[in-house]
Amino acid sequence: MSALFTNKTQAIFWNNNVKAIQRMLDYDYICGREKPSVSAIVHATSENSFQKFFFGVREVLVPIYKSTKDAVDAQPEADTFLNFASFRTAYDVTMEALEFPSLKTLMITAEGIPERLAQEINIQAKKLGRTIIGPATVGAITPGCFKVANIGGSIDNIVKTKLHKIGSVGLVTRSGGLFNELANIISIKANGLAEGVAIGGDRFPGSSYLDHMLRMEKNPDVKFMVLLGEVGGSDEYDIIEAKKSGQLTKPIIGWCIGTVGQYFQGPVQFGHAGANANQDKEKASIKNEEMKKAGIRVPKNFNNLPELIEAIYHRLLAEGTIDKETSKNVPNLPEDYTAAINAGKIRKETNFICTISDDRGAEANYAGVPISQLAMPDTGYNIGDVISLLWFKKRFPKWTSDFIESVIKTVADHGPAVSGAHNARVSARAGKDLISSLCSGILTIGPKFGGAIDGAAKYFKYALDNNLDPREFVADMKKKNIPIPGIGHRIKSVRNPDKRVEELKRYAKEYFPSCELLKYAEKVEQVTTAKKDTLILNVDGTIGVLMVDMWRNNGYSETEIDELIRSGTLNAFFVIGRTIGFIGHILDEKRLNMPLYRHQFDDILYDVKEAEELAPVTN
Numbered sequence: 067m068s069a070l071f072t073n074k075t076q077a078i079f080w081n082n083n084v085k086a087i088q089r090m091l092d093y094d095y096i097c098g099r100e101k102p103s104v105s106a107i108v109h110a111t112s113e114n115s116f117q118k119f120f121f122g123v124r125e126v127l128v129p130i131y132k133s134t135k136d137a138v139d140a141q142p143e144a145d146t147f148l149n150f151a152s153f154r155t156a157y158d159v160t161m162e163a164l165e166f167p168s169l170k171t172l173m174i175t176a177e178g179i180p181e182r183l184a185q186e187i188n189i190q191a192k193k194l195g196r197t198i199i200g201p202a203t204v205g206a207i208t209p210g211c212f213k214v215a216n217i218g219g220s221i222d223n224i225v226k227t228k229l230h231k232i233g234s235v236g237l238v239t240r241s242g243g244l245f246n247e248l249a250n251i252i253s254i255k256a257n258g259l260a261e262g263v264a265i266g267g268d269r270f271p272g273s274s275y276l277d278h279m280l281r282m283e284k285n286p287d288v289k290f291m292v293l294l295g296e297v298g299g300s301d302e303y304d305i306i307e308a309k310k311s312g313q314l315t316k317p318i319i320g321w322c323i324g325t326v327g328q329y330f331q332g333p334v335q336f337g338h339a340g341a342n343a344n345q346d347k348e349k350a351s352i353k354n355e356e357m358k359k360a361g362i363r364v365p366k367n368f369n370n371l372p373e374l375i376e377a378i379y380h381r382l383l384a385e386g387t388i389d390k391e392t393s394k395n396v397p398n399l400p401e402d403y404t405a406a407i408n409a410g411k412i413r414k415e416t417n418f419i420c421t422i423s424d425d426r427g428a429e430a431n432y433a434g435v436p437i438s439q440l441a442m443p444d445t446g447y448n449i450g451d452v453i454s455l456l457w458f459k460k461r462f463p464k465w466t467s468d469f470i471e472s473v474i475k476t477v478a479d480h481g482p483a484v485s486g487a488h489n490a491r492v493s494a495r496a497g498k499d500l501i502s503s504l505c506s507g508i509l510t511i512g513p514k515f516g517g518a519i520d521g522a523a524k525y526f527k528y529a530l531d532n533n534l535d536p537r538e539f540v541a542d543m544k545k546k547n548i549p550i551p552g553i554g555h556r557i558k559s560v561r562n563p564d565k566r567v568e569e570l571k572r573y574a575k576e577y578f579p580s581c582e583l584l585k586y587a588e589k590v591e592q593v594t595t596a597k598k599d600t601l602i603l604n605v606d607g608t609i610g611v612l613m614v615d616m617w618r619n620n621g622y623s624e625t626e627i628d629e630l631i632r633s634g635t636l637n638a639f640f641v642i643g644r645t646i647g648f649i650g651h652i653l654d655e656k657r658l659n660m661p662l663y664r665h666q667f668d669d670i671l672y673d674v675k676e677a678e679e680l681a682p683v684t685n
């Protein structure tokens with residue numbers, strides 16, 4: 067095959083280098099390839115079996131394999147291997163990849179592979195007839211067909227430098243940076259590249275200028291070649307010999323960079339590992355002279371290189387060797403959403419609004435207070451404060467946050483017999499996980515059990531706001547057949563008072579500036595307990611009326627309080643507190659490892675009668 071890559075070339079990419087692969091797929095898209103050029107990724111530690119990429123506007127999945135063998139087995143059509151392993155693993159990865167005959171071209175990007183190992187790779191590759199590009203390279207490109215990872219730069223730059231369509235020049239360099247620079251010059255002075263390879267800056271590149279230029283000699287798309295050599299090594303002499311012997315017949319422009327080396331006293335090491343002249347013939351200026359002598363077109367200096375490219379291009383154009391340049395439509399590459407947002411080019415309507423916390427900065431905050439400033443005891447914030455920040459976006463005075471915390475502690479548990487704890491225990495014994503068992507407990511919280519707090523606040527507040535006499539209120543509720551939320555208890559009574567209620571009331575009377583609604587509720591309790599001594603103001607009722615008093619004392623408007631009640635805020639205090647107890651019951655069951663619960667027959671009244679058979683209605 068004379069061209070290194072075609073528009074059907076498929077690559078296996080070793081390492082999940084998402085950005086580089088996306089650049090390849092973007093390139094594929096603007097070149098009009100039918101299929102993405104990367105058909106598989108090898109990433110041993112990945113937990114995913116695929117990676118998503120954009121191919122134009124649509125998304126495609128590229129499979130991820132744990133080993134090169136798996137990738138090769140699954141993607142036998144892939145003949146190119148892009149080794150993006152670090153210099154520590156690049157040798158092993160390449161040697162393993164060489165074992166698979168389907169991989170014809172292997173590119174190694176890592177810089178710093180020990181020279182001995184690089185030589186071993188080269189010997190093995192030569193023996194097996196494979197092409198190695200690199201190490202220490204950005205790779206190679208066949209414009210309009212395939213490019214390796216980052217070569218050519220951004221898509222904008224690629225289009226500007228005509229790397230998206232086939233041109234007439236074969237370019238060979240060592241350096242990736244200068245490759246892009248030369249591609250730019252060639253796009254201005256000629257019609258762009260037919261093929262380009264940066265062989266890499268190490269002393270022992272896996273393929274030489276000559277390997278690529280001999281191939282380019284056979285590639286009909288390449289009409290003339292540009293060789294950008296550099297100080298150090300003797301590879302340019304191979305080109306000189308090939309030119310002299312007639313193996314290379316197409317026009318060649320050659321230049322070795324590093325001519326400045328001759329002005330230094332001793333040997334100079336340039337950027338690349340191989341870029342130093344150990345002997346005179348490795349000097350850039352000497353190589354330039356020798357190239358010239360062999361009939362290679364060598365400019366006077368680097369600045370004259372563009373003119374020379376232009377001259378040869380126009381000559382070949384005039385001769386008809388090169389066809390007149392045509393333009394190629396480039397499909398619009400959609401801009402990435404994040405990039406466009408960051409550049410302020412687009413705006414997006416939000417679907418959610420959050421006014422309580424923000425996790426976008428270095429640290430998440432609760433209503434503007436960073437977690438680190440409230441989590442530890444020495445910050446002075448307690449659980450009541452955290453709830454106040456996240457539920458009400460307020461920092462309440464200490465008596466309020468202490469009250470909130472006291473409520474939570476007060477309702478944390480009331481033994482295993484109550485509805486929620488029982489449900490949680492039964493679920494745990496049925497083998498359900500903690501969260502499911504917890505949910506089953508929480509689901510019992512409602513108008514009769516723990517969830518009467520909002521109702522209590524609503525009805526007592528309504529009665530007081532409307533100046534209803536307590537007797538009138540009780541009678542009114544009875545008339546409407548509504549049990550007063552917050553009144554009544556299964557086991558607590560006037561003779562067996564609920565200590566929790568007494569303590570909450572004691573705290574409120576001592577620390578609340580006023581507790582008007584509590585006082586009203588106590589008067590209602592006198593009426594109901596006169597009827598039946600279990601009709602006490604229960605723990606839900608006490609919390610409900612005291613929360614209203616709490617907000618009033620903190621300056622909340624009646625509308626604000628009504629809204630809090632409507633949204634179920636007060637029952638949430640019971641949910642939070644009792645969750646602690648439910649979890650305790652679930653953990654207790656898990657520890658005890660009790661068997662599946664089955665209710666006893668003698669605890670159920672069975673009253674099952676034979677089903678009545680309904681006769682069809684006849685008119």
Ligand code: ACO
Binds near residue numbers: 594
């Ligand atoms: N308001 C007015 N009358 C009531 C109320 C009430 N809240 N609760 C019970 N009564 C009356 C009943 O109408 C009945 O009257 P009757 O004897 O004239 O027929 C009598 O008291 C007994 O009623 P029961 O339903 O048998 O009472 P029980 O002890 O079973 O009910 C319960 C307890 C469920 C808590 C009940 O009082 C009630 O529904 N209260 C309102 C909801 C409530 O506050 N729940 C929270 C309880 S605390 C907690 O769960 C943490």
Ligand code: LMR
Binds near residue numbers: 477479480556557605
């Ligand atoms: C509770 O806190 O769960 C109770 O007041 C209900 C009960 O019956 O004990």
